[in-house]
Amino acid sequence: MAELSVALGLWQDRPSIEAVETARAADGCGYARLWIGEMATYDAFALGAALPGRIPLVLGPFAVAVRTPVQIAIGAATVAELTGRTVEVAIGSSSPVVVGGWHGRPSPSPARALAETAQSLRTLLDGGRADVDGEAVRTRGYRLRAPAPGGPITVAAFGPAAVRAAARHADRMVLNLLTPTSAARLVDAMRAAVPPGRAVPRTAAWVTAAVDPDEAALAQLRRGVVGYLAAPGYGEVFAEAGFGDLVAYARTRPKPAALLAAVPDELVACVGAVGSAEQVRERIAEYGVDEVCLVPVSTDADPAGRATLEALAP
Known part of the structure; x- marks a missing residue:
C-alpha cells in the first residue's frame, strides 16, 4: 500500500x-x-x-x-x-x-x-x-x-x-x-x-477522493475535470480511457455549461478514487x-x- x-x-x-x-x-x-x-x-x-x-x-x-x-x-x-x-x-x-x-x-x-x-x-x-x-x-x-x-x-x-x-x-x-x-x-x-x-x-x-459520494460530490468532481478535457496530453488520457468523443466535443470549444452537462460520472472515476471506503482503498493501490x-x-x-x-x- x-x-x-x-x-x-x-x-x-x-x-x-x-x-x-x-x-x-x-x-x-x-x-x-x-x-x-x-x-x-x-x-x-x-x-x-x-x-x-x-x-x-x-x-x-x-x-x-x-x-x-x-x-x-x-x-x-x-x-x-x-x-x-x-x-x-x-x-x-x-x-x-x-x-x-x-x-x-x-x-x-x-x-x-x-x-x-x-x-x-x-x-x-x-x-x-x-x-x-x-x-x-x-x-x-x-x-x-x-x-x-x-x-x-x-x-x-x-x-x-x-x-x-x-x-x-x-x-x-x-x-x-x-x-x-x-x-x-x-x-x-x-x-x-x-x-x-x-x-x-x-x-x-x-488523486481526488470521495468516500460514499453524494450527487454534490460527484458534481464537484465533474467541474474539476472540465478544464482539462481539451488540454493537450490530458485529453489523450481521457480518450485512452474511453471518452474520445467527449474530448473531441471539448475541443470544439462549447459553452462550459454544455460541456459540464456532458461529463459522465464514469469519467471522473477513471482519474479518481470514489465509492465505498474499500473501493477507494482498492483504487489507491492500483496507482x-x-x-x-x-x-x-x-x-x-x-x-x-x-x-x-x-x-x-x-
Missing part, C-alpha cells in the same frame, strides 16, 4: 477558509504529510505558516516561470523556522493561463526552467550560495539567513521533457489527474531516464506509486472532506 498524504483541494465552489479544516483533519488522522498547492486561492507560504498542527508540509508545486529559486527557498525556510515543521518544496511548469494570463510572465522552455530551478534550489535549501547563469534561471550571491530546511525537491511532471527533468534533478516526481495506466507509463518513463549512478526519485500521485496524495472532495454533506479522510486514515 502506498504511503498516504493529503493535498488541499482549494475547491473554487467552497469557502476558501475550509482548507484550514482539511489541514486539521489530515493532521489529526495521522497522514504522512500535507501538500499545499498554489494557484488561485492562497499564497502557499502564508497558508503553511498559519496552519495549526505539526504535520510535515510540501509547499507547491510553484510555477517556475513565476517564482524564482530564491523566493521559493526563502519561503520554505521562513515556514520551517516559524512553525518548527518539516518543510519540503515542489515545482512545476503550470499553464499558459496562470503564467502568461494571470502573471504576465513569459514562458521559458518548461523542462529547462524545471531543471535549472531544481539545481538552484538544491544548493539554496542546503544552505549554499547558488550561482546559476542559465537559459531560464539566473541567480547570484544569495544565501539563506534563516536555517536551511534541506529536504527533497519534488517536480510535477506530465510531458516527456518534464518527466526527463524529474528523472535527472528531482528527489520525487508527482503526477496529477491521471488514470493508473497513464501514471504507470510516466513512472516507467521517468525511471528509464534516470542517469547511471543517480538514485531513482520517489513517485507520488494526487502503484510510493505515495498517494488524497485530494478530498468537500461538500455540505462532508465539509472539508473530513469524513473521507477519517474513513481512509492510515
Whole structure:
C-alpha cells in the first residue's frame, strides 16, 4: 500500500477558509504529510505558516516561470523556522493561463526552467550560495539567513521533457489527474531516464477522493475535470480511457455549461478514487506509486472532506 498524504483541494465552489479544516483533519488522522498547492486561492507560504498542527508540509508545486529559486527557498525556510515543521518544496511548469494570463510572465522552455530551478534550489535549501547563469534561471550571491530546511525537491511532471527533468534533478516526481495506466507509463518513463549512478526519485500521485459520494460530490468532481478535457496530453488520457468523443466535443470549444452537462460520472472515476471506503482503498493501490496524495472532495454533506479522510486514515 502506498504511503498516504493529503493535498488541499482549494475547491473554487467552497469557502476558501475550509482548507484550514482539511489541514486539521489530515493532521489529526495521522497522514504522512500535507501538500499545499498554489494557484488561485492562497499564497502557499502564508497558508503553511498559519496552519495549526505539526504535520510535515510540501509547499507547491510553484510555477517556475513565476517564482524564482530564491523566493521559493526563502519561503520554505521562513515556514520551517516559524512553525518548527518539516518543510519540503515542489515545482512545476503550470499553464499558459496562470503564467502568461494571470502573471504576465513569459514562458521559458518548461523542462529547462524545471531543471535549472531544481539545481538552484538544491544548493539554496542546503544552505549554499547558488550561482546559476542559465537559459531560464539566473541567480547570484544569495544565501539563506534563516536555517536551511534541506529536504527533497519534488517536480510535477506530465510531458516527456518534464518527466526527463524529474528523472535527472528531482528527489520525487508527482503526477496529477491521471488514470493508473497513464501514471504507470510516466513512472516507467521517468525511471528509464534516470542517469547511471543517480538514485531513482520517489513517485507520488494526487488523486481526488470521495468516500460514499453524494450527487454534490460527484458534481464537484465533474467541474474539476472540465478544464482539462481539451488540454493537450490530458485529453489523450481521457480518450485512452474511453471518452474520445467527449474530448473531441471539448475541443470544439462549447459553452462550459454544455460541456459540464456532458461529463459522465464514469469519467471522473477513471482519474479518481470514489465509492465505498474499500473501493477507494482498492483504487489507491492500483496507482502503484510510493505515495498517494488524497485530494478530498468537500461538500455540505462532508465539509472539508473530513469524513473521507477519517474513513481512509492510515
